[in-house]
Amino acid sequence: MTAIKHALQRDIFTPNDERLLGIVNVCKAGKKKKNCFLCATVTTERPVQVKVVKVKKSDKGDFYKRQMAWELRDLTEVDAKDANKENPEFDLHFEKVYKWVASSTAEKNSFISCIWKLNQRYLRKKVEFVNVSSQLLEESVPSGESQSVTGADEDTLDDYQELNAREEQDIESMMEVCEYAISNAEAFAEKLSSELQVLDGANIQSIMASEKQVNILMQLLDEALAEVDTIEGKLSSYEEMLQSVKEQMDHISQSNRLIQLSSTNNVHLLEEIEFLVNYMDLSKGHIRALQEGDLSSPKGIEACINASEALLHCMNVALRPGHDRLLAVKQQQLLFAELRDAFARRLTNHLNNVFVHQGHDQSSSLSQHSMELMLPKHSPLHRDLLRYAKLMEWLKNTQREKYEGLMGTYVDYMTRLYEREIKDFFEVAKIKMTGTSKEGKKFATLPRKESALKQETESLHGSSGKLTGSTSSLNKLAVQGSSSRRSQSSSLLDMGNMSASDLDVADRTKFDKIFEQVLSELEPLCLAEQDFISKFFKLQQQPVVGGSEEVDGGMRSRPLTFWTVSLLPRKDTVRLMMNKIFHSIEVELNNLIALGDKIDSFNSLYMLVKMSHHVWTAENVDPASYLSTTLGNVLVTVKRNFDKCISTQIKQMEEVKISKKSKVGILPFVTGFEEFAELAETIFRNAERRGDLDKAYVKLIRAVYMNGKHVTSHFFEGVEARVAQGVREEEVSYQLAFNKQELRKVIKEYPGKEVKKGLDNLYKKVDKHLCEEENLLQVVWHSMQDEFICQYKHFEDLIGRCYPGSGITMDFTIQDILEYFSSIAQSH
Structure with missing residues (x-):
């Protein structure tokens, strides 16, 4: 383990300016055993950083590599699993829990002890150690293998220092001189021991030779200690003197705080007073204007406007908490309310009088218009009343009932005046x-x-x-x-x-x-x-809207x-x-x-x-x-x-009666329609309601045509009248005025040629007066065609019912009618 520790220090931690203080061979619990090393390290530079580093061999197994590192300050708990029995398992709680199994219980204990010492020395936040024997959490570490791994104690951690380059060179030179240093370690060790004894003797002799200097040094130390005692005495006397000064300064500081608090309170009080004076004080001039101001002169009205606005501003000021409890504030509010009510009454009475006087003056000027078709101008009345517009706004915001009352008075008065005019x-x-x-x-x-x-x-x-x-x-x-x-x-x-x-x-x-x-x-x-x-x-x-009359769902309490x-x-x-x-x-x-x-x-x-x-x-x-x-x-x-x-015009055309003795000619309402169209075109030129006239044209022209067709309609109307009177249809032909000979005369007077000529003249008159943009001519012409055919069918049916077997028919057919209308429209 020592060789591994040395190799790790040299290859991994020395390049990073770190010292390796503890190591343990572990594998993850519950998984296939893949060994790695957990190393406890500190940096050589200040401030010292303590880390737990995970190191494992490379895949080829020829060197070690750094895999993961945790800051020791992030460690919250170390769980040794069992404090009484040997157990190689332990847990480290960082941002998550890492479960490990050490190669031996001794290595685990040695590593946990090293972690405890580093925590005690470098970290303010102490790590919690659970299920750890109390013997491991002592300043010393048991002898044996753990001693060789972690060092002697906390002081050893600090005393450890690796060899510098010169020291390594000296050791190598010494070993080169002694060729047997590697082959015969005992002989080399004895030689080193003998040389060490020689050096120790030389050191003792050197120390004995410097006894005189040591005595001098001790004497100087005694003098220094005496001087220190003297200085400490003076410092004690100074401290006693300063103690009284401190008490005096404390009193002064307390007085200053009270003075500052009093000053702050005075400033706040002055601000409150200035606020009330500035915002709740109405000048005497404004009060006089509200009470006695002339509401009939421009200057007086302006003064009343300024005074009323100032009063409203004073009444609407947002009071601060506690202001409403002040007697002066209550008195001012009462004064403002009395001024408001009194001025509102005075203003309402004056405006009522103004309405009456202005109305009298306006009425007196009506005689000048007499028979002239002109309405009197009310601009002087409006100009005079508009001077009070701002006062009406003030009344609207302060006295809603009086404001609405004036509205009612004005409307009632003006209603009578305008009604008369x-x-x-x-x-x-x-x-x-x-x-x-x-x-x-x-x-x-x-x-x-x-x-x-x-x-x-x-x-x-x-x-x-x-x-x-x-x-x-x-x-x-x-x-x-x-x-x-x-x-x-x-x-x-x-x-x-x-x-x-x-x-x-x-x-x-x-x-x-x-x-x-x-x-x-x-x-x-x-x-x-x-x-x-x-x-x-x-x-x-x-x-x-405000106060007690706020709108609730669009309705107020009063009706x-x-x-x-x-x-x-x-x-x-x-x-x-x-x-x-x-x-x-x-x-x-x-x-x-x-x-x-x-x-x-x-x-x-x-x-x-x-x-x-x-x-x-x-x-x-x-x-x-x-x-x-x-x-x-x-x-x-x-x-x-x-x-x-x-x-009415259409009805009158329908009621026209033409005598049988009348000769063929233009019917009166046809000429009348032409002149009506000229009149209407003059009136409706560029008018917004031109469309109404065009629609009327359609109705009138249709009526002109329907009431201006060949006079056979009068004959057949007589036939229908006899039937309506009770004469049987097959007996109508026996009536003298409606026999077959009379029917043949009527039909003979209106051959197809004359009918087409009449239709052509009618088309020209219609074309002359109808608006081209609206395509009214085509609409009217088509309508006339339908009406004509409908009337023709009616006559044919009447002939068949009242003159059965006579063989009498119209001089033209429906196909002829269609041809007449089509040819006339195409020719124009």
Whole structure:
């Protein structure tokens, strides 16, 4: 084992500046025995590192190699398995447990003892040794093989030093001189012993020769010891002196700590006082402004605004813990609450008075408009009230009930004011439309109770916009402007029977201008009021809800009314107020539309175009605004009147009766449709609702065709009337007016050539007025073809039932009809 230890030291540990202090030959427990060596080593450099190194032979077996190493500080436990019986097994607990079997119990004990000594000397963290004999954990190591392996004791570990190069050279030179050093070790040892004795004698003689120097050295040591005693005495006296100084310094230090603590407390107290003074102190000027500030002058309003903001800032300051217990703080909070309540009352009363006074001034200016079709401007009122916008915001954040009360007061007042203005405005518009008053006559001088317009238009009021008055009174209203005005029921028949000058285009143009002026006046009025409401009542953002009125699931404890606007989003609140203020606009507009439709049903064309344009403009500004919503509702009524106008024209065409004596020619409503198309194209040029006109064209042209076909329809209508009266179908031919000879005359008057010519003329008229982009011509033409064929089949069936066996048929067939329609469409 000594030779192995020497070889390992030389080949493995010396190159790494390490010393080998303990070694044991082991193999892993429970596996095939593959021997290796566990080595306990220390480094030669400081700080000393202690390791357990696993060394094994190479695969060829010609040299040793280092396989694994563990730091001894990572070792937590050494388990020797049995402290009383010999057992070569032991465990080392590093990051995991390694189980080993030593080649002998003695080697195991020697290695464990070496580990214990290294642990005691170099490590602060002591390793736990389990099942280890107490004899192994002593400073000395038993003699024998273990002594030779691990060294004598802990001092031996430190005294061990390998030979340097010079010492090795000297030993080699000595062995070369004594050739028998290797062959005769005993003779060599005796020689070395004799030489050692000679050297020891020389050393003793040298020591005896230096006795005098030794005595001198001892004397110097005695003097040094005496000097040390003297110094120690002085140090003791100094220590006693410093002890009193230490006590004094301790007292001073304690006093300094108390002074520093007092200073810190004073600083904190000063900070708290400054905080309360800076954030909870309202200046006398602000208090005076809140109590006595002039709310009617610009400077006074500005002072009140600054004071109210300062008060709100003081009331909303975030107090630090404990501040609310201070009497001064409680007094200040009470003062702030009293100032807030008093100023809120004073501000509310003043704004109520402002609403009343401004309304009085506004009402007094209405007389100047008289018969002018203009709505009063409220910009001065808005400008004056907007000076209080910041105060309204303050009131909104501090006194919600008073804020909502002012909203209600403003809306109630403005509702009455606007209702009066809008009513007068629409009465002027109706007078101008009907011509019941001369332009120079002042509207203010008209007695309301005696006004003919008042009497005749009262029946027009109502949200539905329908006429509820008597027919006679409305007819009177429609024609009272001039004796030359056309009948109230304008139609294509009337247009066909009149010349262009008889159409009274000036009246329609006048109506169009009046209706446009009405919408143009209403639009800026509504937008200005909505903008003012948003700014004055600070509804640009969501209302702040807090305190006892917090929203829970969208509902508060008190019932939802018009004024509990804090539940509503901003746009809903504004819309609610606008609906209340301008509730009369929709009613008056519907009444005006009904009046215009009664005067001339074709006015619905003008109104549809104008109203559509204003709706489109309002939606571009704000799709959710009151103006956009209201005009959109009224547009529905206008569109309904337009559809009713078209339906009325179709019905009148269906009810046209043509005398049998009438000669062949163009029917009146055909010419009327042509002139209607010219009028409609003028009105709907570049209009947003062009599609509505195109759809109306389809219906009208179909009606023109269906009611303008060859007059045979009148003959067959008479046949159907006789059958309906109870005459049997086979007996109709015995009726004088509907015998077979009369049937042949009717059919002869309308040969296929004439039918095709009439269809061609109708196609030209349709093509002239229909919009090409929408392909309406093809749709109408195909519809006319289907209707024509359907009517033809009906006539053929009627002839077969009422004139059986007569052999009488139409001059053309269904195939001829298809050819007529196809050739006409291709030729154009």
